[in-house]
Amino acid sequence: MDTQDAQDEQDAVREAAVERALDALDLDAKTRLLAGQDTWSLPALPDIGLRSLVMSDGPIGVRGVRWSAADPSVALPSSTALAATWDPSLVRRAGRLLAQEARRKGVHVLLAPTVNLHRSPLGGRHFECYSEDPYLTGEIGTGYVRGVQEGGVGATVKHFVANDAETERFTVNNVVGPRPLRELYLFPFEAIVRTARPWAVLSAYNAVNGTTMTEHRRLQKDVLRGEWGFDGVVVSDWMAARSTAGTILAGLDIAMPGPRTVYGPALAAAVRAGEVPESAIDAAVRNVLRLAARVGILDGVPALVAQEDLPASVDGDALAREIARRSFVLVRNEPGADGGRALPVDPAEVRTIALLGAAARDARILGGGSAEVFPAHVVSPLDGLRAALPEGVRLTYAVGADPSDELAVAGRGFSVHAVCRDVAGRELGGEPLPNGQVMWLGDLPEGVSYDALHTVEINGTFTPSESGAHSFGTKGVGAFVLTVDGQVLFDGVQIPDADDPFEAFFGSPVRRGEVELTAGEPVEVRLVHTVTKLADAPVDAVSCALVHGTPLRDPEELLEEAVAVAAAADTAVVVVATTERVESEGFDRTDLRLPGRQDELVRRVAAVNPRTVVVVNSGSPVELPWREDVAAVLLGWFPGQEAGAALADVLLGTEEPGGRLPTTWPARLEDAPVTQVVPTDGELGYDEGLFIGYSAWEKAGAAPAYSFGHGLGYTTWEYKSIALSRSATTATAPDTATVMVRVRNTGPRPGREVVQIYLAPSAPDPDRPARRLAGFASVDAGQGETVTVEIALPRRAFEIWDEAADTWRLAPGTYAVEAGRSVGDLRLRATLEVKG
Ligand code: BGC
Secondary structure, three states: OOHHHHHHHHHHHHHHHHHHHHHOOOHHHHHHHOEOOOOOEOOOEHHHOEOOOEEEOOOOOOOOOOOOOOOOOOOOOOHHHHHHOOOHHHHHHHHHHHHHHHHHOOOOEEOOOEOOOOOOOOOOOHHHOOOOOHHHHHHHHHHHHHHHHHOOOEEEEEEEOOOOOOOOOOOOEEEOOHHHHHHHHOHHHHHHHHHHOOOEEEEOOOEEOOEEHHHOHHHHHHHHHHHOOOOOEEEEOOOOOOOOHHHHHOOOOEEOOOOOOOOOHHHHHHHHOOOOOHHHHHHHHHHHHHHHHHOOOEOOOOOOOOHHHOOOOOOHHHHHHHHHHHHOEEEEEOEOOOOOEOOOOOHHHOOEEEEEOHHHHOOOOOOEOOOOOOOOOOOOHHHHHHHHOOOOOEEEEEOOOOOOOOOEEOOOOEEEEEEEEOOOOOEEEEEEEOOOEEEEEOOOOOOOOOOOOOEEEEEEEEOOOOOEEEEEEEEEOEEEEEEEOOEEEEEEEEOOOOOOHHHHHHOOOEEEEEEEEOOOOOEEEEEEEEOOOOOOOOOOEEEEEEEEEOOOOOHHHHHHHHHHHHHOOOEEEEEEEOOOOOOEOOOOOOOOOOOOOHHHHHHHHHHHOOOEEEEEEOOOOOOOOOHHHOOEEEEOOOOOOOHHHHHHHHHOOOOOOOOOOOOOEOOOHHHOOOOOOOOEOOEEEOOOOOOOHHHHHHHHOOOOOEOOOOOEOOOOEEEEEEEEOHHHHHOOOOOOEEEEEEEEEOOOOOEEEEEEEEEEEOOOOOOOOOOEEEEEEEEEEOOOOEEEEEEEEOHHHHEEEEOOOOEEEEOOEEEEEEEEEEOOEEEEEEEEEEOO
C-alpha cells in the first residue's frame, strides 16, 4: 500500500470513529464540547472515551495552562525573527521543537502561528507576525505548521483575518477591498491551509467589511472550508464569540474561553428554540472530534502521528541559538578608517570591548501579551559575550541609558509566596511564587475556590544587592496594601487605565514609594490585593504583581559613564531595545522611536568610538536616526532565551548573521506610506488597497532606511546569471516556471545567501504593484565557489483576484523575472511571456 492509500485508510478509520462518537452524544453533551470548560481546555466526555483537549499559546514557546515562571518553556526568537531567516525548513524544525514542548506540557493544540501582515509599522503586535509580504508569510507559516503537526500537535493559524493592528481590536471594522483581502490578507491563510493542512484556525476579534469575524459565514464557511477544503476546527479568539446562533451558523466550532460562554447550555437552548438546526451542532462537533482523534485523545483511534513516528528529540537551547543567529540582520557594516569592517570582531585584535545599554544586561528577549513564556534561563548579551571572549580580552559594561523608567515584576533578590484568604481572613491555600507576579486564569492554587477567595497576599523577603533608595509598586486593578520593611507605601485602589479589557485587567506598574535599603540586609515585603471579580468575565481570573526598581541614578551621569567606558575600548557594542510598553499585544505604537535616552547614548558613544556596533532588540522597526554615524547596525529582533550566546557567535564571527529583512525598515515614521491604525468611528479603511510594504514604498517613490529583503553576511556575492526553464517561456496554466540563478561567493569566507525572485509585470499598471516577491531560496557556498539555485515560481505568482468573476485569474503578459539580494538590490533579470 502506498503512503496515500495508507493515509486514506487512516482517514476513513478516523472518520468512522468520529461518527460513532457523535452518534453516542446527546445535545447537551455536544454543546458542552463546543465551549471551553476553563481558560484553556474543552471538557472530557468519558462516556465516549474522549479526554479533555488542551490548548496553549504560542507562537515562540508553549506556555502551558499556567501563567507561571514555575513551569518554564523554551523561548525561541520572535516571529519576525523566524521570518527573517527566510528559511521554512529551519522554521519547520522550530515547529517540531514546539510540538515537543507541547507534548511535555500536556498541550494538544498550539495557538499559533500568527500570520497577520505588517500593514503599518505602528502595529503593536508585529513582533508576533512574520512579514509585510503575504508570500513570505505563507511560506514561513507553512514550515511552522508542518513542523508542529509532524510532532502530533495541532497548529492554529491566527487571527483569521485582518487583525493587523491592535487599536479597538475587539470591535474595529476593517474595510478591505476584495483584491487586497485575497491577494494580501487571506493569502497566507490560503497558502497554509492548502499546503500544510492545519488542524485549527482561530477566528479574530475584529470585523471585516461589516461582519465580525466569528460571525463571518462567507469567510469561515464558504472560503475557508468550501473553497480551500479546510477540515480542522475554527476556534474563537479568547472572548471573540459574542452571539450563539450567529456564530454557530457562521461556522465557528469552539467558543473560548469558559466556563461562561455563548455556547454550552445557551447553544442547546438555541437548538431547542428552533434557532439553530442540530445539524449545525453536529458539523461543529464532528470537527472537534476529528481534532481530538488527530491528537490522540479519542479512545480507539490512533493519533495521527504515532509515538514511534514522532520526530527525534530536539535540543531546544541549541535550536533557539541557531535560529537567533540565523535571524540577525546585519543592515550596515562599514569599513573604518583603516579599511577594516567593524564586524566580525576579531578577538585576537582587540584588547577591550565595551558593552553598553540596559538591554545588554537585562536582555529583552520577547514581546508582551499572550505570546509571553517563561524560559528556564536567559543568556543576556553580557553573559554571552563574557562566556565567548578568550582570556586576555577585557569586557567592560555600563548601562548608559535605561529604556524604561517603569518598575519591573519583583525578581532578583526576592523570595515570595502567595497566600489566599477568604473574607474572614481564613487561609484557603497558597503556593510559592517564582517572582512577584500572580496570574491565575481559571486555575487557582489547590483548595482555593474563586467564590470564597477574597484576598491574595504576596509575602516574603527582599535582599538587595545594592544599597540605596529602592522603589516598590503595584500592578493590577483593585485594592492593594503594600508594605516594605514595616512601612506602608500604599493603601488604596487602582482603577483600570486602558481600553483593551485584557490590558486593563493586567494593568501597568505604578510606583508607590521608595525605601532606603542596605545591600545584603533582607527586609520583609508584603502586598495584599483584594481580588476584583468582574461579573461578566468568562474565566475566574486573578492578576496582580509586586513591582520593584533598583536605586535610580542620575541619567546624565549614566551617559557619561558609558561614554568613558566606550572611549577606552577598541570596539563599543551598544544594545538598544524597545520595552513591554512599546511592543505588546493590546495596543499599537504611536511612534517608532527608541524609548528613553537610547538614541543619545548611541550618538555619544559613536562620537568617541569609531568602531561602534549597535545591536537593536525590537520585534519590528524602530527609527535609527544615528544609523549613518555608526560602523555597524545589527537587527536582533526579540532573540529568545539564547540571545547573548547567539549574539556572541555573530559578533565574534564564529557564525554569520543570516537574516534578511522580512519587512521594510523606514528611516522615519513620516516616510512610511501606510501608517493608519486608529479607526474612525469604529472603522479602519484599508484605503491603500494592494499597496502595503515595499509595494507602497515603490508606488510612493520613497526610499526606506533598509529595503525589504536586505541583509549582509560576512562574505560577498556576485550574481552571475539567470535562466528560465523552457516551459517557463510559455507559462500557460497549469505550468509553473523555474528560475535558475548562478551566484558566486566572492568574499573571504564560506557563507549563505538568500536569493530572492521578484516578478514585475512589464506593462505599467496602476492597479498592480510594480513587483512582488514570487520565490526565494537560500544557498551555501564556500569561498570562491559558484552555485546554482533553482526556484520554482508558483502559478499563483501570475494570478490576480478577479473581482467581477470572484475568482483567481491568470494575468497574461510579459513579466520581468528579477533576481537579487533585496527588493532594492536587484542584480539579474530575465523575461517571461505568460499566455492566457
Ligand atoms: C490573543 C490570541 C491568544 C488568546 C489566548 C487573545 O487575546 O489575541 O492570540 O491566542 O488571547 O491567550
